Amino acid sequence: MEALADFWAAYQSTLGFVVVNAFFALSAYAALSTGVLSFATVAYAAFGGFIGAQLVLQTGIDPLLALPAAGLAGAGLAYAVGLLFLRLEGHWMALASLALVLITRVVVLNAATLTGGVNGLSVPYEVSLGALVVLLLIAMFAFHRLSVSWYGIASRAVREDPAVAASLGMVPRRVQTIAFVISGAVGGIGGMLLALTLQFLAPDTFFINIAFTMIAAVVLGGSYHWVGAVIGAAVFTALPVVMQALVPAIQDVANGAALLLIMIFVPRGLFDPRALALRRTPVAKAAGGPHA
Amino acid sequence: MLETVPRQNLLTLSGVGKSFGGVAAVSDLDLCVPTGSVTGLMGPNGAGKTTLINLISGMFRADRGTILLDAMPIQHLPSHEIAAAGIVRTYQNVRLFSGMTVLEQVMAGCFLRRGTSLFASFLGLPKARAAKLRTEAEARVLLERVGIADRADVLAETLSYGEQRRVEIARALGARPRLLLLDEPTAGMNAQESERIGQLVHELRDAGLTVVMVEHNVRLVKDFCDNVAVVNFGRMLVQGTAAHCIAHPDVQEAYFGRSRDAERVKAVG
Numbered sequence A: 001m002e003a004l005a006d007f008w009a010a011y012q013s014t015l016g017f018v019v020v021n022a023f024f025a026l027s028a029y030a031a032l033s034t035g036v037l038s039f040a041t042v043a044y045a046a047f048g049g050f051i052g053a054q055l056v057l058q059t060g061i062d063p064l065l066a067l068p069a070a071g072l073a074g075a076g077l078a079y080a081v082g083l084l085f086l087r088l089e090g091h092w093m094a095l096a097s098l099a100l101v102l103i104t105r106v107v108v109l110n111a112a113t114l115t116g117g118v119n120g121l122s123v124p125y126e127v128s129l130g131a132l133v134v135l136l137l138i139a140m141f142a143f144h145r146l147s148v149s150w151y152g153i154a155s156r157a158v159r160e161d162p163a164v165a166a167s168l169g170m171v172p173r174r175v176q177t178i179a180f181v182i183s184g185a186v187g188g189i190g191g192m193l194l195a196l197t198l199q200f201l202a203p204d205t206f207f208i209n210i211a212f213t214m215i216a217a218v219v220l221g222g223s224y225h226w227v228g229a230v231i232g233a234a235v236f237t238a239l240p241v242v243m244q245a246l247v248p249a250i251q252d253v254a255n256g257a258a259l260l261l262i263m264i265f266v267p268r269g270l271f272d273p274r275a276l277a278l279r280r281t282p283v284a285k286a287a288g289g290p291h292a
Numbered sequence B: 001m002l003e004t005v006p007r008q009n010l011l012t013l014s015g016v017g018k019s020f021g022g023v024a025a026v027s028d029l030d031l032c033v034p035t036g037s038v039t040g041l042m043g044p045n046g047a048g049k050t051t052l053i054n055l056i057s058g059m060f061r062a063d064r065g066t067i068l069l070d071a072m073p074i075q076h077l078p079s080h081e082i083a084a085a086g087i088v089r090t091y092q093n094v095r096l097f098s099g100m101t102v103l104e105q106v107m108a109g110c111f112l113r114r115g116t117s118l119f120a121s122f123l124g125l126p127k128a129r130a131a132k133l134r135t136e137a138e139a140r141v142l143l144e145r146v147g148i149a150d151r152a153d154v155l156a157e158t159l160s161y162g163e164q165r166r167v168e169i170a171r172a173l174g175a176r177p178r179l180l181l182l183d184e185p186t187a188g189m190n191a192q193e194s195e196r197i198g199q200l201v202h203e204l205r206d207a208g209l210t211v212v213m214v215e216h217n218v219r220l221v222k223d224f225c226d227n228v229a230v231v232n233f234g235r236m237l238v239q240g241t242a243a244h245c246i247a248h249p250d251v252q253e254a255y256f257g258r259s260r261d262a263e264r265v266k267a268v269g
Helices: A002-032 A041-059 A063-085 A090-110 A129-148 A150-160 A162-167 A172-198 A208-221 A226-246 A248-265 A273-280 B049-056 B079-085 B102-109 B118-123 B126-146 B161-174 B191-206 B218-224 B242-247 B249-256 B260-268
Strands: B009-020 B023-034 B038-042 B064-069 B087-089 B179-183 B210-214 B227-232 B235-240
Touching (some): A002 A041, A041 A172, A063 A172, A129 A150, A129 A226, A208 A248, A226 A248, B009 B210, B023 B049, B023 B210, B038 B218, B049 B087, B079 B087, B087 B161, B126 B191, B191 B210, B227 B249, B235 B249, B242 B249
Parallel strands (some): B038 B210, B087 B179
16 A cells, blocks of 8 residues: 555656646647648747736735636637648748747747746646546546537648548638637646746747657657547656556656657557448458559 | 520630640640430540540649639639539549448548538537438449449448449449549449449439530430530640541541541542
Protein backbone atom coordinates (compact mmCIF):
# COMPACT_ATOMS: atom_id res chain seq x y z
CA MET A 1 0.00 0.00 0.00
CA GLU A 2 2.82 2.31 0.92
CA ALA A 3 4.60 1.43 -2.31
CA LEU A 4 1.51 2.43 -4.18
CA ALA A 5 1.41 5.76 -2.38
CA ASP A 6 5.06 6.34 -3.25
CA PHE A 7 4.38 5.45 -6.84
CA TRP A 8 1.45 7.86 -6.91
CA ALA A 9 3.50 10.67 -5.41
CA ALA A 10 6.28 10.09 -7.91
CA TYR A 11 4.13 9.93 -11.01
CA GLN A 12 1.40 12.41 -10.21
CA SER A 13 3.28 15.21 -11.89
CA THR A 14 3.85 13.05 -14.96
CA LEU A 15 0.11 12.59 -15.27
CA GLY A 16 -0.30 16.35 -15.05
CA PHE A 17 2.10 16.82 -17.94
CA VAL A 18 0.32 14.10 -19.89
CA VAL A 19 -2.84 16.21 -19.70
CA VAL A 20 -1.07 19.43 -20.69
CA ASN A 21 0.71 17.76 -23.60
CA ALA A 22 -2.57 16.13 -24.65
CA PHE A 23 -4.03 19.64 -25.03
CA PHE A 24 -1.10 20.66 -27.24
CA ALA A 25 -1.37 17.45 -29.26
CA LEU A 26 -5.12 17.98 -29.72
CA SER A 27 -4.37 21.52 -30.88
CA ALA A 28 -1.90 20.21 -33.48
CA TYR A 29 -4.39 17.50 -34.45
CA ALA A 30 -7.16 20.05 -34.98
CA ALA A 31 -5.12 21.75 -37.74
CA LEU A 32 -3.78 18.48 -39.12
CA SER A 33 -7.28 17.03 -39.38
CA THR A 34 -7.92 19.47 -42.23
CA GLY A 35 -4.56 18.75 -43.83
CA VAL A 36 -2.57 21.67 -42.40
CA LEU A 37 0.70 21.03 -40.58
CA SER A 38 1.08 23.96 -38.20
CA PHE A 39 3.43 24.64 -35.29
CA ALA A 40 1.54 27.79 -34.39
CA THR A 41 0.08 26.06 -31.32
CA VAL A 42 3.17 27.35 -29.48
CA ALA A 43 2.08 30.93 -30.15
CA TYR A 44 -1.54 30.23 -29.12
CA ALA A 45 -0.27 28.57 -25.92
CA ALA A 46 1.98 31.53 -25.10
CA PHE A 47 -0.80 34.06 -25.76
CA GLY A 48 -3.40 32.08 -23.82
CA GLY A 49 -0.95 31.22 -21.05
CA PHE A 50 0.22 34.77 -20.39
CA ILE A 51 -3.23 36.34 -20.77
CA GLY A 52 -4.77 33.77 -18.44
CA ALA A 53 -1.94 34.05 -15.92
CA GLN A 54 -2.12 37.85 -15.88
CA LEU A 55 -5.88 37.73 -15.46
CA VAL A 56 -5.46 35.56 -12.39
CA LEU A 57 -2.57 37.65 -11.04
CA GLN A 58 -4.34 40.99 -11.58
CA THR A 59 -7.85 40.11 -10.46
CA GLY A 60 -7.23 37.17 -8.17
CA ILE A 61 -10.07 35.14 -9.68
CA ASP A 62 -10.02 31.36 -9.61
CA PRO A 63 -7.57 30.08 -12.26
CA LEU A 64 -10.21 27.74 -13.66
CA LEU A 65 -12.44 30.75 -14.33
CA ALA A 66 -9.63 32.36 -16.32
CA LEU A 67 -9.39 29.33 -18.63
CA PRO A 68 -12.14 30.49 -21.01
CA ALA A 69 -10.26 33.77 -21.42
CA ALA A 70 -7.08 31.85 -22.27
CA GLY A 71 -9.06 29.77 -24.78
CA LEU A 72 -10.59 32.88 -26.33
CA ALA A 73 -7.20 34.59 -26.58
CA GLY A 74 -5.74 31.53 -28.33
CA ALA A 75 -8.75 31.25 -30.64
CA GLY A 76 -8.58 34.93 -31.56
CA LEU A 77 -4.90 34.75 -32.36
CA ALA A 78 -5.45 31.55 -34.35
CA TYR A 79 -8.17 33.23 -36.38
CA ALA A 80 -5.79 36.03 -37.32
CA VAL A 81 -2.99 33.55 -38.08
CA GLY A 82 -5.41 31.51 -40.20
CA LEU A 83 -6.43 34.56 -42.25
CA LEU A 84 -2.77 35.38 -42.92
CA PHE A 85 -1.23 31.92 -43.30
CA LEU A 86 -3.89 29.68 -44.83
CA ARG A 87 -3.33 31.21 -48.24
CA LEU A 88 0.11 29.54 -48.25
CA GLU A 89 0.66 26.12 -49.80
CA GLY A 90 1.36 23.06 -47.59
CA HIS A 91 5.02 23.14 -46.65
CA TRP A 92 5.24 26.94 -46.80
CA MET A 93 2.42 27.07 -44.29
CA ALA A 94 4.40 24.75 -41.97
CA LEU A 95 7.55 26.86 -42.33
CA ALA A 96 5.65 30.08 -41.73
CA SER A 97 4.18 28.64 -38.53
CA LEU A 98 7.69 27.65 -37.43
CA ALA A 99 8.79 31.24 -38.02
CA LEU A 100 5.87 32.30 -35.85
CA VAL A 101 7.29 30.14 -33.03
CA LEU A 102 10.60 32.02 -33.29
CA ILE A 103 8.81 35.35 -33.32
CA THR A 104 6.77 34.29 -30.29
CA ARG A 105 9.93 33.95 -28.20
CA VAL A 106 11.19 37.39 -29.19
CA VAL A 107 7.83 38.95 -28.40
CA VAL A 108 7.68 37.16 -25.05
CA LEU A 109 11.14 38.49 -24.19
CA ASN A 110 10.21 42.04 -25.08
CA ALA A 111 6.62 42.38 -23.90
CA ALA A 112 7.72 42.52 -20.28
CA THR A 113 4.49 44.01 -18.92
CA LEU A 114 2.55 40.95 -20.05
CA THR A 115 5.21 38.26 -19.76
CA GLY A 116 7.75 39.44 -17.21
CA GLY A 117 10.39 39.55 -19.96
CA VAL A 118 13.68 37.80 -19.21
CA ASN A 119 12.72 37.32 -15.56
CA GLY A 120 9.73 35.21 -16.40
CA LEU A 121 6.39 35.23 -14.64
CA SER A 122 5.62 33.49 -11.37
CA VAL A 123 2.12 32.02 -11.23
CA PRO A 124 1.65 30.86 -7.66
CA TYR A 125 -1.64 29.10 -8.23
CA GLU A 126 -2.30 25.41 -8.28
CA VAL A 127 -4.70 23.27 -10.22
CA SER A 128 -5.54 19.80 -8.94
CA LEU A 129 -4.82 16.72 -10.98
CA GLY A 130 -8.50 15.85 -10.80
CA ALA A 131 -9.43 19.17 -12.39
CA LEU A 132 -6.83 18.64 -15.14
CA VAL A 133 -8.23 15.21 -15.96
CA VAL A 134 -11.80 16.51 -16.00
CA LEU A 135 -10.76 19.33 -18.35
CA LEU A 136 -9.12 16.84 -20.70
CA LEU A 137 -12.24 14.69 -20.66
CA ILE A 138 -14.31 17.75 -21.60
CA ALA A 139 -11.91 18.54 -24.46
CA MET A 140 -12.06 14.93 -25.64
CA PHE A 141 -15.84 15.02 -25.57
CA ALA A 142 -15.79 18.22 -27.65
CA PHE A 143 -13.51 16.58 -30.22
CA HIS A 144 -15.79 13.57 -30.30
CA ARG A 145 -18.81 15.77 -30.95
CA LEU A 146 -16.93 17.60 -33.70
CA SER A 147 -15.92 14.35 -35.36
CA VAL A 148 -19.50 13.07 -35.54
CA SER A 149 -20.88 16.46 -36.63
CA TRP A 150 -20.91 17.80 -40.18
CA TYR A 151 -17.53 19.31 -39.51
CA GLY A 152 -16.08 15.79 -39.08
CA ILE A 153 -16.93 14.71 -42.61
CA ALA A 154 -16.01 18.09 -44.10
CA SER A 155 -12.59 18.17 -42.39
CA ARG A 156 -11.75 14.66 -43.56
CA ALA A 157 -12.83 15.48 -47.10
CA VAL A 158 -10.75 18.68 -47.13
CA ARG A 159 -7.75 16.83 -45.73
CA GLU A 160 -7.92 14.01 -48.27
CA ASP A 161 -8.66 16.06 -51.38
CA PRO A 162 -9.41 19.79 -51.08
CA ALA A 163 -10.15 20.16 -54.81
CA VAL A 164 -12.79 17.42 -54.74
CA ALA A 165 -14.19 18.77 -51.48
CA ALA A 166 -14.60 22.16 -53.17
CA SER A 167 -16.35 20.58 -56.13
CA LEU A 168 -18.93 19.22 -53.65
CA GLY A 169 -19.59 22.72 -52.34
CA MET A 170 -17.24 22.75 -49.36
CA VAL A 171 -14.94 25.75 -48.92
CA PRO A 172 -11.55 24.29 -47.90
CA ARG A 173 -10.22 27.61 -46.61
CA ARG A 174 -13.29 28.09 -44.42
CA VAL A 175 -13.09 24.57 -42.99
CA GLN A 176 -9.40 25.10 -42.25
CA THR A 177 -10.11 28.44 -40.59
CA ILE A 178 -12.59 26.72 -38.27
CA ALA A 179 -9.89 24.12 -37.57
CA PHE A 180 -7.45 26.91 -36.68
CA VAL A 181 -9.90 28.52 -34.27
CA ILE A 182 -10.40 25.15 -32.55
CA SER A 183 -6.64 24.61 -32.53
CA GLY A 184 -6.16 28.07 -31.00
CA ALA A 185 -8.76 27.59 -28.28
CA VAL A 186 -7.34 24.23 -27.22
CA GLY A 187 -3.77 25.52 -27.48
CA GLY A 188 -4.57 28.64 -25.42
CA ILE A 189 -6.16 26.54 -22.67
CA GLY A 190 -3.16 24.19 -22.83
CA GLY A 191 -0.83 27.17 -22.34
CA MET A 192 -2.73 28.31 -19.27
CA LEU A 193 -2.70 24.77 -17.84
CA LEU A 194 1.04 24.61 -18.42
CA ALA A 195 1.40 27.87 -16.47
CA LEU A 196 -0.57 26.39 -13.58
CA THR A 197 1.32 23.10 -13.69
CA LEU A 198 4.77 24.75 -13.74
CA GLN A 199 3.67 27.73 -11.63
CA PHE A 200 6.28 29.68 -13.52
CA LEU A 201 6.51 30.87 -17.10
CA ALA A 202 9.99 31.47 -18.44
CA PRO A 203 10.69 33.12 -21.83
CA ASP A 204 11.65 29.67 -23.12
CA THR A 205 8.59 27.85 -21.75
CA PHE A 206 6.74 28.34 -25.01
CA PHE A 207 9.30 27.39 -27.60
CA ILE A 208 10.41 24.68 -30.03
CA ASN A 209 10.21 21.97 -27.35
CA ILE A 210 6.41 22.23 -27.25
CA ALA A 211 6.23 22.16 -31.04
CA PHE A 212 8.37 19.04 -31.09
CA THR A 213 6.44 17.29 -28.32
CA MET A 214 3.03 17.89 -29.87
CA ILE A 215 3.99 16.86 -33.38
CA ALA A 216 5.79 13.77 -32.06
CA ALA A 217 2.74 12.90 -29.97
CA VAL A 218 0.44 13.18 -32.97
CA VAL A 219 2.76 11.14 -35.20
CA LEU A 220 3.15 8.52 -32.48
CA GLY A 221 -0.52 8.27 -31.57
CA GLY A 222 -1.94 8.72 -35.04
CA SER A 223 -3.16 11.81 -36.82
CA TYR A 224 -6.34 10.38 -38.28
CA HIS A 225 -8.39 10.45 -35.07
CA TRP A 226 -8.36 12.67 -32.00
CA VAL A 227 -7.84 9.60 -29.80
CA GLY A 228 -4.43 9.23 -31.42
CA ALA A 229 -3.34 12.67 -30.16
CA VAL A 230 -4.25 11.77 -26.56
CA ILE A 231 -2.61 8.34 -26.72
CA GLY A 232 0.50 9.85 -28.32
CA ALA A 233 0.77 12.56 -25.66
CA ALA A 234 0.45 9.94 -22.91
CA VAL A 235 3.08 7.64 -24.41
CA PHE A 236 5.49 10.42 -25.32
CA THR A 237 5.26 12.05 -21.88
CA ALA A 238 5.36 8.87 -19.82
CA LEU A 239 7.93 6.87 -21.77
CA PRO A 240 11.09 8.72 -20.56
CA VAL A 241 9.80 8.58 -16.97
CA VAL A 242 9.03 4.88 -17.16
CA MET A 243 12.34 4.19 -18.85
CA GLN A 244 14.16 6.08 -16.11
CA ALA A 245 12.64 3.71 -13.57
CA LEU A 246 13.20 0.54 -15.60
CA VAL A 247 16.25 0.99 -17.85
CA PRO A 248 17.90 4.31 -16.95
CA ALA A 249 20.58 3.79 -19.61
CA ILE A 250 18.17 4.25 -22.54
CA GLN A 251 15.96 6.94 -20.99
CA ASP A 252 17.25 9.68 -23.25
CA VAL A 253 16.81 7.80 -26.48
CA ALA A 254 13.51 6.10 -25.59
CA ASN A 255 11.32 8.72 -27.27
CA GLY A 256 13.48 8.95 -30.35
CA ALA A 257 13.55 5.19 -30.72
CA ALA A 258 9.79 4.92 -30.17
CA LEU A 259 9.19 7.57 -32.87
CA LEU A 260 11.45 5.80 -35.35
CA LEU A 261 9.81 2.43 -34.75
CA ILE A 262 6.34 3.92 -35.15
CA MET A 263 7.25 5.75 -38.35
CA ILE A 264 8.80 2.63 -39.86
CA PHE A 265 6.25 0.02 -38.81
CA VAL A 266 2.98 1.91 -38.19
CA PRO A 267 3.36 5.13 -40.18
CA ARG A 268 -0.28 6.08 -39.56
CA GLY A 269 0.27 5.96 -35.78
CA LEU A 270 -0.85 3.74 -32.94
CA PHE A 271 -4.53 4.55 -33.36
CA ASP A 272 -5.69 4.35 -36.97
CA PRO A 273 -9.43 4.25 -37.69
CA ARG A 274 -8.76 3.21 -41.30
CA ALA A 275 -6.83 0.12 -40.21
CA LEU A 276 -9.64 -0.76 -37.82
CA ALA A 277 -12.20 -0.40 -40.60
CA LEU A 278 -10.08 -2.56 -42.91
CA ARG A 279 -9.91 -5.24 -40.26
CA ARG A 280 -13.68 -5.25 -40.15
CA THR A 281 -13.85 -6.03 -43.88
CA PRO A 282 -11.07 -8.52 -44.54
CA VAL A 283 -12.81 -10.18 -47.49
CA ALA A 284 -13.17 -7.04 -49.50
CA LYS A 285 -9.47 -6.30 -49.24
CA ALA A 286 -8.66 -8.57 -52.16
CA ALA A 287 -10.73 -6.35 -54.46
CA GLY A 288 -9.59 -2.85 -55.41
CA GLY A 289 -9.08 -1.71 -58.93
CA PRO A 290 -6.07 -0.81 -61.02
CA HIS A 291 -5.64 2.44 -59.09
CA ALA A 292 -6.08 0.98 -55.63
CA MET B 1 -42.95 22.16 -92.56
CA LEU B 2 -42.18 21.12 -89.05
CA GLU B 3 -41.38 24.01 -86.84
CA THR B 4 -39.20 22.78 -83.97
CA VAL B 5 -39.47 24.77 -80.81
CA PRO B 6 -35.94 25.64 -79.73
CA ARG B 7 -35.26 23.88 -76.47
CA GLN B 8 -33.85 25.77 -73.55
CA ASN B 9 -30.14 25.25 -73.01
CA LEU B 10 -29.08 24.59 -69.44
CA LEU B 11 -25.42 25.10 -70.26
CA THR B 12 -23.98 27.32 -72.97
CA LEU B 13 -20.29 27.70 -73.69
CA SER B 14 -19.21 30.32 -76.17
CA GLY B 15 -15.72 31.09 -77.35
CA VAL B 16 -14.16 29.28 -74.39
CA GLY B 17 -10.36 29.00 -74.42
CA LYS B 18 -7.78 27.68 -72.01
CA SER B 19 -4.01 27.44 -72.48
CA PHE B 20 -1.36 25.81 -70.34
CA GLY B 21 1.93 27.53 -70.99
CA GLY B 22 1.92 27.89 -74.75
CA VAL B 23 -0.32 24.89 -75.38
CA ALA B 24 -3.97 25.59 -76.09
CA ALA B 25 -5.91 22.76 -74.42
CA VAL B 26 -9.21 24.27 -75.47
CA SER B 27 -9.67 27.07 -77.95
CA ASP B 28 -12.66 29.06 -79.12
CA LEU B 29 -15.06 26.32 -78.19
CA ASP B 30 -18.85 26.56 -78.35
CA LEU B 31 -21.14 23.99 -76.75
CA CYS B 32 -24.84 23.87 -75.98
CA VAL B 33 -26.34 21.40 -73.55
CA PRO B 34 -30.16 21.30 -73.79
CA THR B 35 -32.03 21.05 -70.49
CA GLY B 36 -33.05 17.51 -69.65
CA SER B 37 -30.79 15.85 -72.19
CA VAL B 38 -27.87 13.48 -72.10
CA THR B 39 -24.96 14.94 -74.03
CA GLY B 40 -22.08 12.69 -74.94
CA LEU B 41 -18.67 14.27 -75.17
CA MET B 42 -16.38 12.39 -77.53
CA GLY B 43 -12.93 12.90 -78.92
CA PRO B 44 -9.56 11.20 -79.16
CA ASN B 45 -7.20 11.13 -76.18
CA GLY B 46 -5.82 14.56 -75.38
CA ALA B 47 -8.60 16.29 -77.30
CA GLY B 48 -9.51 18.47 -74.34
CA LYS B 49 -12.56 16.66 -72.98
CA THR B 50 -11.40 16.54 -69.38
CA THR B 51 -10.11 20.12 -69.61
CA LEU B 52 -13.61 21.07 -70.72
CA ILE B 53 -15.13 19.28 -67.69
CA ASN B 54 -12.57 21.03 -65.46
CA LEU B 55 -13.52 24.40 -66.93
CA ILE B 56 -17.25 23.86 -66.50
CA SER B 57 -16.85 22.62 -62.92
CA GLY B 58 -14.58 25.53 -62.00
CA MET B 59 -11.47 23.49 -61.31
CA PHE B 60 -9.75 25.55 -64.00
CA ARG B 61 -10.63 29.08 -64.90
CA ALA B 62 -11.16 29.80 -68.59
CA ASP B 63 -8.80 32.32 -70.19
CA ARG B 64 -11.43 33.46 -72.63
CA GLY B 65 -15.12 33.05 -73.38
CA THR B 66 -18.27 32.69 -71.32
CA ILE B 67 -19.96 29.75 -69.66
CA LEU B 68 -23.63 30.23 -68.86
CA LEU B 69 -25.72 28.10 -66.55
CA ASP B 70 -29.20 29.07 -67.67
CA ALA B 71 -28.51 32.77 -68.05
CA MET B 72 -25.98 33.06 -65.24
CA PRO B 73 -22.31 33.47 -66.18
CA ILE B 74 -20.27 31.05 -64.12
CA GLN B 75 -16.85 31.13 -65.80
CA HIS B 76 -15.39 33.27 -63.02
CA LEU B 77 -16.86 31.34 -60.06
CA PRO B 78 -14.75 29.12 -57.78
CA SER B 79 -15.72 25.46 -57.83
CA HIS B 80 -17.61 25.46 -54.53
CA GLU B 81 -19.91 28.17 -55.84
CA ILE B 82 -20.41 26.27 -59.09
CA ALA B 83 -21.38 23.23 -57.03
CA ALA B 84 -23.82 25.39 -55.10
CA ALA B 85 -25.20 26.67 -58.43
CA GLY B 86 -26.02 23.07 -59.35
CA ILE B 87 -23.12 21.57 -61.31
CA VAL B 88 -21.44 18.51 -59.81
CA ARG B 89 -18.97 16.12 -61.42
CA THR B 90 -17.18 12.81 -61.23
CA TYR B 91 -13.55 12.15 -62.14
CA GLN B 92 -11.82 10.22 -64.89
CA ASN B 93 -9.49 8.56 -62.38
CA VAL B 94 -11.75 8.00 -59.41
CA ARG B 95 -11.12 10.50 -56.61
CA LEU B 96 -12.83 9.18 -53.51
CA PHE B 97 -11.80 10.25 -50.02
CA SER B 98 -9.37 7.80 -48.46
CA GLY B 99 -10.43 6.38 -45.10
CA MET B 100 -14.15 7.05 -45.57
CA THR B 101 -16.83 4.42 -45.83
CA VAL B 102 -19.03 4.30 -48.90
CA LEU B 103 -21.89 5.86 -46.94
CA GLU B 104 -19.67 8.68 -45.62
CA GLN B 105 -18.54 9.50 -49.16
CA VAL B 106 -22.12 9.98 -50.24
CA MET B 107 -22.91 11.98 -47.11
CA ALA B 108 -19.96 14.22 -47.97
CA GLY B 109 -21.71 14.70 -51.31
CA CYS B 110 -24.82 15.81 -49.42
CA PHE B 111 -22.79 18.59 -47.73
CA LEU B 112 -24.59 21.42 -49.53
CA ARG B 113 -27.93 20.18 -48.22
CA ARG B 114 -26.82 19.45 -44.65
CA GLY B 115 -29.62 21.69 -43.42
CA THR B 116 -28.05 22.46 -40.06
CA SER B 117 -25.42 24.79 -38.67
CA LEU B 118 -22.05 23.56 -37.41
CA PHE B 119 -22.98 24.69 -33.91
CA ALA B 120 -26.28 22.81 -33.84
CA SER B 121 -24.57 19.77 -35.26
CA PHE B 122 -21.78 20.02 -32.66
CA LEU B 123 -24.27 20.26 -29.80
CA GLY B 124 -26.33 17.41 -31.24
CA LEU B 125 -29.56 19.43 -31.13
CA PRO B 126 -32.68 17.41 -32.09
CA LYS B 127 -33.04 19.36 -35.33
CA ALA B 128 -29.44 18.62 -36.31
CA ARG B 129 -29.86 14.97 -35.43
CA ALA B 130 -32.99 14.70 -37.54
CA ALA B 131 -31.19 16.40 -40.43
CA LYS B 132 -28.31 13.96 -40.17
CA LEU B 133 -30.61 10.93 -40.10
CA ARG B 134 -32.43 12.34 -43.10
CA THR B 135 -29.27 12.76 -45.18
CA GLU B 136 -28.06 9.33 -44.11
CA ALA B 137 -31.32 7.81 -45.30
CA GLU B 138 -31.04 9.75 -48.56
CA ALA B 139 -27.47 8.58 -49.01
CA ARG B 140 -28.62 4.98 -48.62
CA VAL B 141 -31.34 5.52 -51.22
CA LEU B 142 -28.72 6.88 -53.62
CA LEU B 143 -26.50 3.84 -53.00
CA GLU B 144 -29.52 1.64 -53.70
CA ARG B 145 -29.99 3.54 -56.93
CA VAL B 146 -26.45 2.90 -58.16
CA GLY B 147 -26.66 -0.68 -56.95
CA ILE B 148 -24.16 -0.85 -54.08
CA ALA B 149 -26.39 -0.44 -51.04
CA ASP B 150 -24.97 -3.62 -49.54
CA ARG B 151 -21.48 -2.10 -49.42
CA ALA B 152 -22.53 1.07 -47.58
CA ASP B 153 -20.47 0.48 -44.46
CA VAL B 154 -17.14 -0.68 -45.89
CA LEU B 155 -14.21 1.54 -46.79
CA ALA B 156 -14.71 2.76 -50.35
CA GLU B 157 -11.08 2.01 -51.25
CA THR B 158 -11.72 -1.72 -50.77
CA LEU B 159 -14.30 -1.78 -53.58
CA SER B 160 -13.62 -2.76 -57.16
CA TYR B 161 -12.89 -0.02 -59.66
CA GLY B 162 -16.35 -0.24 -61.21
CA GLU B 163 -18.00 -0.05 -57.81
CA GLN B 164 -15.87 2.97 -56.87
CA ARG B 165 -17.11 4.76 -60.00
CA ARG B 166 -20.66 4.13 -58.88
CA VAL B 167 -19.86 5.51 -55.41
CA GLU B 168 -18.60 8.65 -57.14
CA ILE B 169 -21.83 9.00 -59.08
CA ALA B 170 -23.84 8.54 -55.87
CA ARG B 171 -21.63 11.13 -54.14
CA ALA B 172 -22.23 13.61 -56.95
CA LEU B 173 -25.98 12.93 -56.87
CA GLY B 174 -25.92 13.65 -53.13
CA ALA B 175 -25.57 17.34 -53.97
CA ARG B 176 -28.78 17.09 -56.03
CA PRO B 177 -27.27 18.85 -59.04
CA ARG B 178 -29.14 20.25 -62.03
CA LEU B 179 -26.24 19.32 -64.26
CA LEU B 180 -24.18 16.19 -63.72
CA LEU B 181 -20.78 15.93 -65.40
CA LEU B 182 -19.53 12.35 -65.77
CA ASP B 183 -15.91 11.99 -66.85
CA GLU B 184 -15.62 8.53 -68.42
CA PRO B 185 -18.11 6.88 -66.07
CA THR B 186 -17.71 3.46 -67.70
CA ALA B 187 -13.91 3.30 -67.95
CA GLY B 188 -12.71 -0.05 -66.67
CA MET B 189 -16.21 -1.54 -66.72
CA ASN B 190 -17.36 -4.58 -68.67
CA ALA B 191 -20.20 -4.36 -71.20
CA GLN B 192 -22.85 -5.36 -68.70
CA GLU B 193 -21.72 -2.82 -66.10
CA SER B 194 -21.48 -0.09 -68.74
CA GLU B 195 -25.01 -0.87 -69.87
CA ARG B 196 -26.22 -0.42 -66.30
CA ILE B 197 -24.52 2.97 -66.05
CA GLY B 198 -26.19 3.95 -69.32
CA GLN B 199 -29.56 2.92 -67.96
CA LEU B 200 -28.92 4.82 -64.72
CA VAL B 201 -28.11 7.92 -66.76
CA HIS B 202 -31.42 7.53 -68.62
CA GLU B 203 -33.32 7.15 -65.34
CA LEU B 204 -31.68 10.30 -64.01
CA ARG B 205 -32.49 12.20 -67.19
CA ASP B 206 -36.11 11.07 -67.02
CA ALA B 207 -36.18 12.37 -63.44
CA GLY B 208 -35.20 15.80 -64.79
CA LEU B 209 -31.43 15.82 -64.54
CA THR B 210 -29.22 17.11 -67.35
CA VAL B 211 -26.13 15.00 -67.98
CA VAL B 212 -22.88 15.57 -69.84
CA MET B 213 -20.78 12.45 -70.10
CA VAL B 214 -17.36 11.85 -71.60
CA GLU B 215 -17.65 8.47 -73.27
CA HIS B 216 -15.50 6.53 -75.70
CA ASN B 217 -17.76 3.57 -76.25
CA VAL B 218 -19.53 4.37 -79.53
CA ARG B 219 -22.31 1.86 -78.96
CA LEU B 220 -23.02 3.34 -75.54
CA VAL B 221 -23.07 6.85 -76.99
CA LYS B 222 -25.49 5.72 -79.69
CA ASP B 223 -27.77 4.01 -77.19
CA PHE B 224 -27.81 6.50 -74.37
CA CYS B 225 -26.86 10.00 -75.53
CA ASP B 226 -29.46 12.36 -76.99
CA ASN B 227 -26.79 14.69 -78.36
CA VAL B 228 -23.15 14.25 -79.08
CA ALA B 229 -20.34 16.76 -79.20
CA VAL B 230 -17.01 15.71 -80.66
CA VAL B 231 -13.88 17.66 -79.77
CA ASN B 232 -10.42 17.36 -81.24
CA PHE B 233 -7.32 19.48 -80.59
CA GLY B 234 -9.36 21.56 -78.16
CA ARG B 235 -11.86 22.59 -80.83
CA MET B 236 -15.45 21.58 -81.43
CA LEU B 237 -15.44 19.25 -84.42
CA VAL B 238 -19.13 18.58 -84.76
CA GLN B 239 -22.26 18.65 -82.62
CA GLY B 240 -25.57 16.88 -83.23
CA THR B 241 -27.22 13.51 -82.92
CA ALA B 242 -25.08 10.46 -82.28
CA ALA B 243 -25.61 9.00 -85.75
CA HIS B 244 -24.85 12.31 -87.43
CA CYS B 245 -21.66 12.83 -85.45
CA ILE B 246 -20.28 9.33 -85.78
CA ALA B 247 -20.84 9.29 -89.53
CA HIS B 248 -19.28 12.70 -89.97
CA PRO B 249 -16.10 12.51 -92.06
CA ASP B 250 -14.14 14.80 -89.70
CA VAL B 251 -14.97 12.49 -86.80
CA GLN B 252 -14.03 9.44 -88.82
CA GLU B 253 -10.75 11.10 -89.63
CA ALA B 254 -10.08 12.14 -86.04
CA TYR B 255 -10.66 8.65 -84.77
CA PHE B 256 -9.43 6.41 -87.57
CA GLY B 257 -7.17 8.66 -89.60
CA ARG B 258 -7.71 9.74 -93.18
CA SER B 259 -9.09 7.04 -95.45
CA ARG B 260 -7.16 5.89 -98.51
CA ASP B 261 -9.92 7.21 -100.73
CA ALA B 262 -9.66 10.61 -99.23
CA GLU B 263 -5.90 10.57 -99.74
CA ARG B 264 -6.35 9.60 -103.35
CA VAL B 265 -9.02 12.20 -103.94
CA LYS B 266 -6.72 14.77 -102.46
CA ALA B 267 -3.79 13.61 -104.57
CA VAL B 268 -5.82 13.64 -107.75
CA GLY B 269 -7.69 16.86 -106.86
